[in-house]
Amino acid sequence: METPRFAPLPDSLPETVPFTGPEAIERRRGGAFAARLGANENGFGPSPRAIAAMAEAAAEAWKYGDPDNHDLKFALAAHLGVTPDHVTVGEGIDALLGNLVRLMIAPGDAVVTSNGAYPTFNYHVNGFGGDLYRVPYRDDHEDPAALMAEAARVGARLVYLANPDNPMGSWVTDAEIQVALNALPPGCLLILDEAYVEFAPPEAVPRISVDDPRVIRMRTFSKAYGMAGARIGYAFGAPALIRGFDRIRNHFGVNRIAQAGALAALADSGWLAQTRANVARARNRLGAIAADNGLTALPSATNFVAIDCGHDGDFARRVLVALSDAGIFARMPGVAPMDRCIRVSCGPDDQLDLFAKALPDALRQAGQTPRR
Amino acid sequence: METPRFAPLPDSLPETVPFTGPEAIERRRGGAFAARLGANENGFGPSPRAIAAMAEAAAEAWKYGDPDNHDLKFALAAHLGVTPDHVTVGEGIDALLGNLVRLMIAPGDAVVTSNGAYPTFNYHVNGFGGDLYRVPYRDDHEDPAALMAEAARVGARLVYLANPDNPMGSWVTDAEIQVALNALPPGCLLILDEAYVEFAPPEAVPRISVDDPRVIRMRTFSKAYGMAGARIGYAFGAPALIRGFDRIRNHFGVNRIAQAGALAALADSGWLAQTRANVARARNRLGAIAADNGLTALPSATNFVAIDCGHDGDFARRVLVALSDAGIFARMPGVAPMDRCIRVSCGPDDQLDLFAKALPDALRQAGQTPRR
Numbered sequence: 001m002e003t004p005r006f007a008p009l010p011d012s013l014p015e016t017v018p019f020t021g022p023e024a025i026e027r028r029r030g031g032a033f034a035a036r037l038g039a040n041e042n043g044f045g046p047s048p049r050a051i052a053a054m055a056e057a058a059a060e061a062w063k064y065g066d067p068d069n070h071d072l073k074f075a076l077a078a079h080l081g082v083t084p085d086h087v088t089v090g091e092g093i094d095a096l097l098g099n100l101v102r103l104m105i106a107p108g109d110a111v112v113t114s115n116g117a118y119p120t121f122n123y124h125v126n127g128f129g130g131d132l133y134r135v136p137y138r139d140d141h142e143d144p145a146a147l148m149a150e151a152a153r154v155g156a157r158l159v160y161l162a163n164p165d166n167p168m169g170s171w172v173t174d175a176e177i178q179v180a181l182n183a184l185p186p187g188c189l190l191i192l193d194e195a196y197v198e199f200a201p202p203e204a205v206p207r208i209s210v211d212d213p214r215v216i217r218m219r220t221f222s223k224a225y226g227m228a229g230a231r232i233g234y235a236f237g238a239p240a241l242i243r244g245f246d247r248i249r250n251h252f253g254v255n256r257i258a259q260a261g262a263l264a265a266l267a268d269s270g271w272l273a274q275t276r277a278n279v280a281r282a283r284n285r286l287g288a289i290a291a292d293n294g295l296t297a298l299p300s301a302t303n304f305v306a307i308d309c310g311h312d313g314d315f316a317r318r319v320l321v322a323l324s325d326a327g328i329f330a331r332m333p334g335v336a337p338m339d340r341c342i343r344v345s346c347g348p349d350d351q352l353d354l355f356a357k358a359l360p361d362a363l364r365q366a367g368q369t370p371r372r
Numbered sequence: 373m374e375t376p377r378f379a380p381l382p383d384s385l386p387e388t389v390p391f392t393g394p395e396a397i398e399r400r401r402g403g404a405f406a407a408r409l410g411a412n413e414n415g416f417g418p419s420p421r422a423i424a425a426m427a428e429a430a431a432e433a434w435k436y437g438d439p440d441n442h443d444l445k446f447a448l449a450a451h452l453g454v455t456p457d458h459v460t461v462g463e464g465i466d467a468l469l470g471n472l473v474r475l476m477i478a479p480g481d482a483v484v485t486s487n488g489a490y491p492t493f494n495y496h497v498n499g500f501g502g503d504l505y506r507v508p509y510r511d512d513h514e515d516p517a518a519l520m521a522e523a524a525r526v527g528a529r530l531v532y533l534a535n536p537d538n539p540m541g542s543w544v545t546d547a548e549i550q551v552a553l554n555a556l557p558p559g560c561l562l563i564l565d566e567a568y569v570e571f572a573p574p575e576a577v578p579r580i581s582v583d584d585p586r587v588i589r590m591r592t593f594s595k596a597y598g599m600a601g602a603r604i605g606y607a608f609g610a611p612a613l614i615r616g617f618d619r620i621r622n623h624f625g626v627n628r629i630a631q632a633g634a635l636a637a638l639a640d641s642g643w644l645a646q647t648r649a650n651v652a653r654a655r656n657r658l659g660a661i662a663a664d665n666g667l668t669a670l671p672s673a674t675n676f677v678a679i680d681c682g683h684d685g686d687f688a689r690r691v692l693v694a695l696s697d698a699g700i701f702a703r704m705p706g707v708a709p710m711d712r713c714i715r716v717s718c719g720p721d722d723q724l725d726l727f728a729k730a731l732p733d734a735l736r737q738a739g740q741t742p743r744r
Contacts, residue, residue, distance in 0.1 A: 002558035003585040004529065006616055007478040013619040021624075023438040036435065045434045054433060054629065058426035061633065062417045062598040063408065066395040091463065091603075094622050106379040120623075127620050157376065186374035213375040226434040229628030244378055247385040248499050250467050251492075252393075256601030257426065257629050261433065 009107060009129050018119040022329050034327035035347070035354040040166065040196075040304045042226040043347030044278045046261065047271035050227065053264035057257040065256035072263050076234055079266055082210045085239040088246075091253050093195055093218045093233045096245075098124045100216065100235070103244045104158050104189060105130040112151045113160040114142045116167065116335030118193065121160050130158075140298060140306070140338060141170040144180035152185045159184065162193040164200045167333040167343050169300030171204040178206065184214055189241075192217040195233075196302035198224030198272065199279055204301055213238040221258070223303055224275055225265040230258035279303045282346035289356045293363055298341065306333070306341040313339030315366050322362035328355050381479060381501050390491040394701050406699035407719070407726040412538065412568075412676045414598040415719030416650045418633065419643035422599065425636035429629040437628035444635050448606055451638060454582045457611040460618075463625050465567055465590045465605045468617075470496045472588065472607070475616045476530050476561060477502040484523045485532040486514045488539065488707030490565065493532050502530070512670060512678070512710060513542040516552030524557045531556065534565040536572045539705040539715050541672030543576040550578065556586055561613075564589040567605075568674035570596030570644065571651055576673055585610045593630075595675055596647055597637040602630035651675045654718035661728045665735055670713065678705070678713040685711035687738050694734035700727050 005011065022039060026032050036043070045051075069089035077084040090096040097120065105111060107129030113121060115134035125132050133154050135146045142165050151159045161180075164171040177192075184190055194217050197205060208215050220233035232254055235242065265271070286305040287297035298306040309316045316332050319342055323330055332342045344355060377383065394411060398404050408415065417423075441461035449456040462468040469492065477483060479501030485493060487506035497504050505526050507518045514537050523531045533552075536543040549564075556562055566589050569577060580587050592605035604626055607614065637643070658677040659669035670678040681688045688704050691714055695702055704714045716727060 004476065004559055004561035004613070006475050007481065007529075009478065010475045010616065010619055015615060015618055017439070017618060017623050019439065019623065021436065021439040023442060024440055027442065039436055041436060042434050045431065051430045051433070054430035055427035057601070058423045058430065058629070058633070059417065061423070061426060061601040062414050064393065064411055064413060064594075064600045065603075067389070067391065067393040068396055070395060070399065091622070091625055091627075094624055098622060103378050103382045104376065106381065109379065157379075187376055189376035222436075228436045229429070229433040231437075231625065231627040241376070243387060244382065246387055246389060247382055250463070250470060251389050251391065252466055253463055253603065255463075255603040255627055255630060257430070258627060261430070 013127060018123040025324065025329065029324060031327070033329040035351040036329050037345040037347055037351060037355060038329040038331040039228070040223065040302070040345050041228050042223055042275065042303055043345070043351055044226060044275050046226040047265045047268040049268045049271070050225070050261040050265035054230065054257045054261040057260035061256060063256060064252050065254050065259050067251040069254055069259060072259055075263055075266050080210070080236060082236060086210045086242060087234055087236045088242045089232065089234045089254055090245070090249060092222060092231045093193060093220045094120050095253070096218050096233055096235045097121050097191070099245055099249050100191065101125055101128050101130065101158070102248055110154040110156040111158045111160070112147055112154065112156045114147065116333050116338050117142065117160065117162055118166060119334070137168070137338060140168045141165065141172060144172055144176050145183065148180050148183035151188050152183070156185065156188050158189050158191060160191045160193065162195070163204060164196040164301035166196065166302065167331070168306050168338055169298060169302045169304055171200055171301040173203045174206045181208070181214060188214070190215045194218060195220050195223050199276065199303050200301040210236060211238050213241060216241060221262045221265055224272060225262070226275065227258070227261055227265060230261050231255065232258040232262045279346045282352060285352055286344055286346065289352065289359060293359055303346045304343055305346070306338070306343050308341050309363070311340060312336070316340055316342050318366035319362050322365040323358055326358035326362065328358050385499060390495040397696065397701065401696060405701040407723040408701050409717040409719055409723060409727060410701040410703040411600070412595065412674070412717050413600050414595055414647065414675055415717070415723055416598060416647050418598040419637045419640040421640045421643070422597070422633040422637035426602065426629045426633040429632035433628060435628060436624050437626050437631050439623040441626055441631060444631055447635055447638050452582070452608060454608060458582045458614060459606055459608045460614045461604065461606045461626055462617070462621060464594060464603045465565060465592045466492050467625070468590050468605055468607045469493050469563070470499070471617055471621050472563065473497055473500050473502065473530070474620055482526040482528040483530045483532070484519055484526065484528045486519065488705050488710055489514065489532065489534055490538055491706070509540070509710060512540045513537065513544060516544055516548050517555065520552050520555035523560050524555070528557065528560050530561050530563060532563045532565065534567070535576060536568040536673035538568065538674065539703070540678050540710055541670060541674045541676055543572055543673040545575045546578045553580070553586060560586070562587045566590060567592050567595050571648065571675050572673040582608060583610050585613060588613060593634045593637055596644060597634070598647065599630070599633055599637060602633050603627065604630040604634045651718045654724060657724055658716055658718065661724070661731060665731055675718045676715055677718070678710070678715050680713050681735070683712060684708070688712055688714050690738035691734050694737040695730055698730035698734065700730050
């Protein structure tokens, strides 16, 4: 019996995954984490109004969601000061990035990103046969000028820039992005991943015409709105590009509960302001915890903080293992020299208490013989 | 300024969508439907335990869902009597079909389906550049023998068979599928879309080894479990094929609320039994309503009924328009001769009351001059 085979492109793909989930680590270690601070989730949670809207929508879950995402799209357009034709809604930025890569990249097309930036974007590029070119970070920042130079050198069709950046929490300014945009090669599209933009200073939010065909921006309800598990985000840009998503997206893909939650969350600007204040306070506290241990917290425009552990990646990895043994879930950048840091998400004080309590021992253990 | 362009394959795709949602029709007609009976949703709703689990999970929506879908996958494996390695969970059958097509089909590969079967499958095949071959229904049934003959003729890599079938509600038997499977060309994969299987008679559920590499089966929480809006379904088959999904799926794509709801729904076999009984009663009632109007309801193994309106597609379309004007959302098959029917979903009595009340007038209007 001849077994059905994968098509050549997927057949060539590895069986790797972009991320191991915290639940898998919990199953391996045989117990739940006491502090879940590794996935840049927002432990301050969704707006109570969003929770209520989602709980109410649960009883209506027998209905498919509106495939047009009409009400949310109109609300987002008003929120952004654009028209609904400039906006598309998707199942989180992960799905939007996958669809964008599918729209733009044929096998062998060149794509540029930063070395150590969002692995899921790379996963999508590999998945559609694109050729990835990676530009080093400069001083823990993504380097827009270098990204553009590389894009020109390799004839890229896509450039990825997260601003603010994950995993470092750093940001580049409007002015830097404007300069970079002018150096974008003709026919190349700039993806601005703005997942953390609600936590960023105004200078990090570029003033770009929404009709500029060279740029698409992506935002999410996963971070500032505390709805990562609901899977809903959006992209905005020139209508001709945005309409492209309708050619390939899973039209009934956004779940109805998330639609209701996102609509309620967007309307609750008071909760967003409170979350921003909570996150700013937690960032400061993570900075203080780092300092108490003789470490440096990097400046952050996100809801997480990269803490420089002062040694190499092996040391930071040992810190993470020791933290995990103590019930603290955190992560770290994957590439040197950023991997001298651990990355800790902001969260309520009781979670940060546990981190503060566990860190000194974890650092001590990491300084001893490697254990794994 | 040179505008970024789509890759050649998506550039060739039309801006059509597989379906217009009922909400879009409601916005056009300027009011909500009084009876929502057109999308094969299950108006008897999710298990109260699933609703409670989803409402509870809403407050935890700040956490991403488990990318391994571990607990649900294990529960499904126990439910199916297979191992977790035989199961993959996805964002509804729509997403699973998209990923399967992406796994199996390179541009120009041949795919066989029935003419008038699920349009979203065709959308995915077109979206990945496959060549679709359509086999006619025979006596309102998909025709497994003809599907296999066509697959052999065109050298297909994929054959799609929905059993029970949408849009006709008909089914083929285990015996017919076994015969067909033996005629499947070497290297070709049979997709059994079993979205409605929980409503089907035992003879419609084929006995196929889960390790048979020639078949993949897909099921969902959208229909019998009443959770269409939660977007969660699963596929099962040989582990080597199932593992392929990990190469391309959106690992964090299934929302946490749906995971919790599906787990609770699967455990509530009492509610499922009650839903089956409710649906059987509603099918009978739809048959009686049809008969009261001099029409014939086709036998159905699903939660909807195709009602033969006794004329052509134009007539049935006029019936639908008149029903819509009366606040009743229904749909119809897209291809002759099945398009002599309208397709009405099962629902609670108050919904069917409205349909029963509106149908005589709708038929009368359809018999007069076409209005649109």
